[in-house]
Amino acid sequence: MKSDEIEETRAFWNRVADDWDTQVGDEGDSNRFLNSDPVLWEFAGEVKDLTVLDAGCGTGYLSRKLHERGAKVIGTDFSRRMIQVAQSKAPSMDFRIDSCNELKTVADSSIDMIISNYVLMDTPDLEGTMKAFSRVLKPGGIAIVIFSHPCFPQGRATSFGNEENIDYHWTFPYFQQEKCIDPAWGHFTSEFIWFHRPLSDYWKAFKTAGFDVTDFEEPRITEKRYRLAENKRQLRNSRTRPYSVAFKLRKIKKSS
């Protein structure tokens, strides 16, 4: 079942890859730029000379930023089209077609840091992915995983009144794992496939794969970045909506 879902999601990401590049460009979209990237860089610290795996790199904006900061970057994604776009933008960088739940092209205990930015809610195989992350990390290595907030799915949010009132609409029990298909949003023309899991299932998958949680954040805009918001709506949403969760994990042992 999981391999069918992997192929279905891979085909979906191949279809939307070019639109994805429009979405994130070179700086990340507004949610990344205003809210989660600052947390990501704080969790990552100095990356110069570290071997960093950008797992689920998409069209590679973050891989390029890591490269600019002096990291030795490997970018992997299971979508051939994502990797083609990423490679065309940075021909000398190391991009590979590889699935997060396998990481066949990455040797055991070879990576200092994994960054997986908005990928875990998109992969059907969370446990396999965390196991593969653990396998390729050196002992004590760090994984930074940022993913859409499972408690407040923005595709299911309706705002009304002064727009500070928001309803989150659930068609299934929160505690149930569920494959979700959301309507196309913004400039996208395709529906979005993603996988809901309660927050505690993520936590359990991290522990089972041999990770300790060393930091956690629900990224939001900080006051010094208010001026970077393009308009009032963007600022209000960045101040009030929990778009994502960010975990900093440390590999403590082999996965069980």
Ligand SMILES: C[S@@+](CC[C@H](N)C(=O)[O-])C[C@H]1O[C@@H](n2cnc3c(N)ncnc32)[C@H](O)[C@@H]1O
């Ligand atoms: C929301 S996009 C994020 C892309 C990029 N990290 C960014 O922040 O722009 C999710 C990415 O995860 C990739 N992805 C989803 N499931 C994957 C899997 N099992 N293995 C590898 N890549 C996967 C998709 O192809 C897509 O590029």
